[in-house]
Amino acid sequence: MTQFKGKSTISVHSGDHLDQKSGSVQTPIYQTSTFFYPPEEGKSWELPPPIGAYIYTRYANPTLDAAQDKIAALEGGEKALVFGSGMAAISTSLMSLLKAGDEIVSVEDIYGGTFSLMKYHLPLLGIDTKFAPTTDTNSIIGAIGDRTKLVYLESPTNPLLRIADIPNIVKAAHEEGALVAIDSTFATPINMNPLEMGVDVVLHSCTKYLNGHSDLIAGAVVSSSELIDPMYKKRIVLGGVLDPMGAFLLIRGLKTLALRMHRHNENGMAIAQFLEDHPKVEKVHYPGLKSHPQHELAASLMRGFGGMIGMEVKGKRRGAESTLRSFKLIKKATSLGGVDSLASMPLNSSHASLSAEDRKRLGIADNLIRLSIGIEDLEDLKEDLDQALKKG
Numbered sequence: 001m002t003q004f005k006g007k008s009t010i011s012v013h014s015g016d017h018l019d020q021k022s023g024s025v026q027t028p029i030y031q032t033s034t035f036f037y038p039p040e041e042g043k044s045w046e047l048p049p050p051i052g053a054y055i056y057t058r059y060a061n062p063t064l065d066a067a068q069d070k071i072a073a074l075e076g077g078e079k080a081l082v083f084g085s086g087m088a089a090i091s092t093s094l095m096s097l098l099k100a101g102d103e104i105v106s107v108e109d110i111y112g113g114t115f116s117l118m119k120y121h122l123p124l125l126g127i128d129t130k131f132a133p134t135t136d137t138n139s140i141i142g143a144i145g146d147r148t149k150l151v152y153l154e155s156p157t158n159p160l161l162r163i164a165d166i167p168n169i170v171k172a173a174h175e176e177g178a179l180v181a182i183d184s185t186f187a188t189p190i191n192m193n194p195l196e197m198g199v200d201v202v203l204h205s206c207t208k209y210l211n212g213h214s215d216l217i218a219g220a221v222v223s224s225s226e227l228i229d230p231m232y233k234k235r236i237v238l239g240g241v242l243d244p245m246g247a248f249l250l251i252r253g254l255k256t257l258a259l260r261m262h263r264h265n266e267n268g269m270a271i272a273q274f275l276e277d278h279p280k281v282e283k284v285h286y287p288g289l290k291s292h293p294q295h296e297l298a299a300s301l302m303r304g305f306g307g308m309i310g311m312e313v314k315g316k317r318r319g320a321e322s323t324l325r326s327f328k329l330i331k332k333a334t335s336l337g338g339v340d341s342l343a344s345m346p347l348n349s350s351h352a353s354l355s356a357e358d359r360k361r362l363g364i365a366d367n368l369i370r371l372s373i374g375i376e377d378l379e380d381l382k383e384d385l386d387q388a389l390k391k392g
């Protein structure tokens with residue numbers, strides 16, 4: 001495959017599966033469950049099928065391959081796999097990397113589904129997890145022991161946009177013979193490429209920025225051939241593969257990834273500054289702001305800071321609830337990373353199942369609103385935020 005230099009060119013062109021027969025300029029949707037195979041008499045199945053040989057869509061499909069090659073190129077990895085959700089990508093990857101008796105060291109402020117997987121489901125398979133705070137590099141490194149096979153990071157985190165010191169954690173993990181995986185959903189390959197920092201496995205919920213239109217559930221993992229090949233076999237038996245129509249939507253979304261992220265970065269920064277100066281806002285969490293406690297670390301690792309912002313508003317829980325109710329343009333919904341701006345309160349959505357004590361320990365305030373800033377015009381976004389904050 002041709003190697004392109006720029007992320008926009010990669011977003012548009014990498015991985016495209018050109019159909020020589022028809023001359024279609026876009027990757028066709030191979031909406032089929034099965035393929036003519038074996039192609040020649042006297043030949044039998046080779047499992048898993050080699051690249052370019054197709055048997056059955058749960059194993060491989062050309063539309064999926066095109067999405068995978070584009071994501072691998074964007075992350076600068078050897079290979080990628082796509083899944084029917086971010087959680088399918090995470091669970092399949094972890095079950096491929098780990099076996100009974102192994103231990104994970106994970107940051108504690110991870111996505112809720114991943115936390116449940118590690119706390120309640122993996123222990124049933126004999127895989128245990130030790131948790132440490134994202135910002136406490138020493139306690140993450142200190143938790144790595146003889147049984148630790150994997151250090152699991154998420155950065156920036158949800159919803160407080162905390163940053164993990166990836167290079168130092170990678171160095172310590174590798175010295176102890178452990179691999180490092182990161183959920184890079186919030187950063188995207190436009191703002192950060194963890195593989196360049198020595199991370200071994202990069203995970204994405206493609207539901208968010210990679211697809212970018214809040215109309216698809218999908219996930220991906222990117223890594224070396226050595227680690228991806230067994231994950232591919234695991235995906236075949238666990239069955240969490242993406243479907244061809246989903247892969248087409250993902251490819252369509254990915255074509256504008258670089259363009260969209262530049263706008264999310266620009267809007268995110270401008271709105272964070274606007275909120276920081278707003279009399280109704282107590283605190284803004286955004287890694288691009290100088291006031292963010294890890295701003296320098298974030299700036300050394302990331303090329304842009306994205307569209308996710310946490311804001312604590314005046315008037316406690318009730319102030320936040322009435323602000324949320326008053327949004328007109330910004331939609332009140334969970335999820336993130338799409339072209340439409342969305343807002344939610346972690347207290348009653350993503351972090352509702354936690355006790356008040358646990359929320360306090362994690363720093364999630366009752367008056368915290370999580371904003372996913374879209375690609376709308378700044379004047380409209382500011383106007384909506386201002387009118388809603390005044391009612392809060």
Ligand SMILES: *Cc1c(COP(=O)(O)O)cnc(C)c1O
Pocket residue numbers: 085086087088111113154158183185186205206207208217218219
């Ligand atoms: C949404 C999300 C996930 C889970 O992805 P799904 O596509 O919903 O399965 C995992 N990690 C992060 C950081 C997310 O935001």
